[in-house]
Amino acid sequence: MSFAAFTGLCTILKENYGLQPSMNVSVEESTAMFLRVCGHNEAQRDVGLRFGRNQETVKRKFGEVLQAIELLAADYIKTPTTQQLHRIPQRQQADRRYWPYFSAFVGAMDETHVCVKVKPELQVMYWNRHDYASINVMAICDMNMLFTYIWNGAPGSCHDTAVLSLAQIGDSEFPLPPTDKYYVVDSWYPNKQGFLAPYRSTRNKVVRYHMSLFYIGPPPRDKEELFNRPHASLRSIIERTFGAWKKKWRILTDFPRYDMDIQKRVIIAIMGLHNFIRVSNFTDAYFVEDFTETQTEDQDNASYELDEADNADGQHMANIRETIATML
Structure with missing residues (x-):
């Protein structure tokens, strides 16, 4: 720093x-x-x-x-109050890529893996799909790259939706947004109340999502991809935040030197340092560079396996997504 x-x-x-x-x-x-x-x-x-x-x-x-x-x-690391969530930041209104389409956006949510050292008998539980032992850390951030919530209690083998369920069950103060607001999430999450997911590929149709697929391919081909492109761009704020955080603090990505209890405490501490540097407006190259989390190649192909919520909860968010797609 x-x-x-x-x-x-x-x-x-x-x-x-x-x-x-x-x-x-x-x-x-x-x-x-x-x-x-x-x-x-x-x-x-x-x-x-x-x-x-x-x-x-x-x-x-x-x-x-x-x-x-x-x-x-x-x-x-402060979760905004309901009153604060209803106050739309000037920065959000000024960005014509997202305004007024995503006017109910209050944050981006995703998971990232942090290396941990565990006992041999726990290796299976903490071994992730990237082939190392980790904690699956779920976080929410705002448009200013500030962490507003963290849950780091899930083993690396847990799927993203399982981590979200664990957080909601295990934390009585989990910050569900107001009914007229939502977090943007990627295709690993269900499209349900408070969580706006993209259109997913199906067995009969491939729907592009990640920005890299739009950079190298043709423009959006239909309404679903026209929605997915700005959605992915907006959600990338959490990827850039994770990228800057991990690039600055090598203890998160290199060989773990501490047991899991200390590592969990370190995760919270350096997220606090991340926010401290950000809100203090100190010059920092890591907030300027364009860092993105690595996407797994099988993500879009696997996403059709997630069922859309078939209750009123899921239908409400599906209607919001359809409305935005039509506006775009």
Whole structure:
């Protein structure tokens, strides 16, 4: 992070979240050691050599800073209130690609995998389709690339819809949008109340969705693809957010050095740091570059296996999708 961001972070950790210097280690040095571990996935032994500290000191200071940044994350990862969700941001209204078609949009939701270290007997549960052990982290973000919600309690083998169900069942405060609002989601999710999914391919018809398919192919061929193109573009905000987050914090993608409990705490903490840097308006190259999450090649082919919700819940969202497609 920039020097201004670093000094601002140290000040707020000291003044607001109880991080204090010890006799020989300043708040700045403690924070810098934590950032080396998370930003570069350095082993604590190597960090100790870099800072001239023994490994026990690095471990202790890592825990102290992690605890303080968890408190910071609780303040910086905020789910908007119902009143805030009904207030349409100027940035959203100014973007003619989406306005007024997606006027009820209040966020983009998706999952991403974060490497974890688990016991051998748990490998099967946490082994994902990308061939490594992970937690399937579900998050919601807004148009400003700010995380507004996170659920990191699902094993990597869980399907996206299962993660959503676990979050809704396990979290009594899961932020369902108001009845007239929705999150945009990809084709792995059902099209149901509060979640606007794209048109999916069927066994008899291929409907393109991902932006890369529109870049290399012909323009939208029908109403479904005419809807899918801006929908995919709007939903890509969560992919860019995940991409910037993972690129900055190598601890998320390299070999995991901590057990799962610590790794889960780290995930929350550095999501809080992501939001802190973003809302503080510090210059940061990772928010400028165009990062996107890798899409699996079988996603569009597999998506027809998901059944559309056949109740009033699903029909309501299907009507909204049809209305937008007709407007476009």
